[in-house]
Amino acid sequence: MRIGLLTDGGYPYATGESRLWCDRLVRGLPRHQFDLFALSRSADQERQGWVRLPDRIGRVRTAPLWAYPEDARHTGRPRGLPGRLATGLGRSYGRRDRRRFTAHVTALVSGVCAGTETGPGSFGADAGAAAGRFTGGLYGLAELARERGGLYDALRSEATVRIVETACRAPGTGRTVHGATVPDYLAFVAGLERALRPLSLDWYDGDGLGAVDLCHAASGGAAALPGLLAKRFFGVPLLVTEHGVPLRSHYLAAPEAPLGAPVRALLANFHGLLASEIYRQAALITPGNTHVRRWQERFGADRAKLRTVYPGMEAERFGSVGEGEDGGGPGTLVWIGRIEPAKDLTALLHAFAEVHRAEPDARLRIFGAPDQGRDGDSYLAHCRALAAQLFPDEATDAHAVGDNPVTFEEIGGPEVPDLAEAYASGGIVVLSSVVEGFPISLVEAMFCGRATVSTDVGAVVEVVGGTGLVVPPRNPRALADACVALLRDPERRARLGAAARARALELFTVEQNLAAYRGIYQDLVGHAPTRRATPAEPLDPDGPPRPFATPPEAHVLGAPPPGPVAAGVSADAFSRAHVRASRVPSWAVGAEGVCAGAHGAGDGDA
Structure with a gap:
């Protein structure tokens, strides 16, 4: 069958989230053809180019969401800006279209503003009415953009700012939004235009998303919005996969964003309403873990549509690390990951100070590079300084391993050439995060047969499943006690490591992930009668289905x-x-x- 794979800031670009998972999916299902519809998130991502694509990628259409359209014209990527978005620049609507635009924007914005009183994900008569106005405005703008060209100029116009101002001051809006000022209106309009930019793409025709049998969005939000419109215009079923929670990311970033409180509230409610509509229209939703699933249910996802599918990981690369082999000694703790504040290495260092007092021969090896954000290098420097303060009589050189109780190292040197060797260098793997989605490093440690001590965040408990010790986050004493308990009990450590490896091989391999999506694709297309529009017979959303409108032999390769x-x-x-x-x-x-x-x-x- 023909799958429209929708991505946002990931595949086929060389950087970004979910690109490895998407590549494994495409390469692991060779009997399907994939058409790729990708949104890019930055100029740097565009410059770094694409990964090497397999032959079963039929077509690739890309669109940048990181710059204003007139700036994107000069990026040098011929496929960076779709034609319809470009032709929409400078377009002035006629009187009738201006009335349509005003009505749709008014409905969408009033729904967003009204929802700020009840909060995103709320239910009831008022929340239902707000959601109805939002979706009516959203689909109305999509139809207008499809018929008349891009919405960029219209959404950035003074008329839109006045509509936002009126909606914010209307009775029933929250106190925070009611106090918005002109800079807040302008900032929200800019954010709204960027979020709605997928409506203006040229993907919604018989040669684009109208030609696929199934849309598979690799994440929610912007990536799923084109799939939402493909279902609206062509009746194409939509599958949404979320390994993380985009809404959660919005909320976590909101206090630090350079935006006022009214703008943050408006944008959060916009994304909440959009997520609710995506979940409502999706034929199936596949969260990557129960933690994600709870968020989806909170925003209205029907439990009957939810099916948890764990992200597949390559177990073969860790096959050389045998169960019970402590390459760095049974008294060595290993931490592996990206060095950033969310990983809470300060708590780990304080915990290890307690461990070292109880077990003087214990060592801690920290493998990782600083996060590329602005806080990465400064946080690494802070952790080094803290280690020097906690262990003043012993060196903490980044390269020496000898008698130093704590070392900061990077993978790729002569002593630790690859990731498997890093896990093999100790007997216990520690995760100390305060924020975590699906803990990849924890699964890798389980593949290696390592006993683990982790903090109870994200999907950690679900992943461990009783094969490791889990303690509360931000609690160095509990973390230290758990580590000491395993250091003093080698039989228990070996038993947990063996159980962890068996669990990981059963649940978290690439093979189980591919098998799940192979069956899901078959079920969704087999139970979705064709409602495909043709020039001779336009789509009638209320008409009867046509189960065999597309002959099956049309999909047989060759x-x-x-x-x-x-x-x-x-x-x-x-x-x-x-x-x-x-x-x-x-x-x-x-x-x-x-x-x-x-x-x-x-x-x-x-």
Whole structure:
């Protein structure tokens, strides 16, 4: 089948989240064709280019969300700016279209402002009315952009600012929003235009998202918005995968953002309403863990649509690390990750001071590089200074390992050439974070058969599942007690490590992830009757479904297209094409259980 893979700031770019997962998905499902629709997030990401794409990527369409459209014209990437977004610049609507635009923006913004009183994710009559106005305005703007061109100039206009001002001052808005000033209006309008920029893309036609069988959004928010419109315009089913929580990221970043409180409240409610509509329209939602699932349920996701699918990781790269092999000695604790405040290395250092007093031979090896943000280098310097203060009589050189109880090291040197060697260098792996989504380093330690001590954040308890010790975050004493307990009990340490490895191999491998999505693709397309629009027969959203509007042989790789296009193809050539294709894919079986093709159901991979 043909999958429209939607990404935001990740695949196919060489940097960004979820790119490894997307690449494994595309390469691991060879019987599907993927069309890639990617949003980029920065000029630096554009400059670093793409990863090498496999042959089964059919088409790639990209669009930048990191710059104003007139700036994006000069990035030098021919596919960086879609045509319709460019043609929308400078467009002035006629009187009728201006009235449509005003009505839709008024509905959307009034829904956002009204929702700030009840809060994102709230339910009830008032919240339902606000959500209804929001979605009506959203789809109205999408239809206007599709018919008349991009919304950039109109959304940045003075008229939009006045609409926002009126909505903020209307009765029923929250006190924070009611006190907004002109700079707040301007900032929110800028944020609103950027968030709605996917509406103005040229992806919504018969050669774009209208040509795919299924839209798979690799995250919520901006990535899922094109899939939402593909469902609206063409009836294409939408699958949403979230390994993290974009809404949570908005809330965590909000206090530090250079925006006023009214703007933060408005944008948070906008993203909450958008997430609720995405969850409502999605055919299926696959959270990466229960922590993400709880957030999705909080914002209205139907439990019947939720199916937890853990992100797959490569276990083979850690196969050389055997169970119970303590390369750096059983008394060595290992921490691996990106050095930043959220990892709370200060608590780990204080905890290790207690461990070192109880077990003088214990050592702590910290492997990682500072986060590329502005706080990374300063936080690393702070941690080094704290280590020197806690252990004043012993050196903390970054490279020497000898008698130093604490070392800061980077992976890739002669002593620790790769990640597997880092995990093999100790007997216990420690995670000390105060904020964590899906703990990748914890799963890697489990693949290596290592006993773990972790803080109870994010999906840690779900991942560990009783194969490691979990303590409250920001509690150095509890962290130290757990480490000492394992250091003094080698049999328990070995037992937990073996159990952890077995659990990781059962739940967190690439193979289980691919098997899950192979079945999900088949189920979604098999249970979604085609409502595809054609020039001769426009889409009727309220009309009856047409289950076999697209013949199944149209999706068989190597076969000629059905119908008039194939009329000149000889019977022998057509037969040979079907022999090469082997069988009709299983998703061609309709609800009646009768195969639409001549060869029977497939094996579930197509």
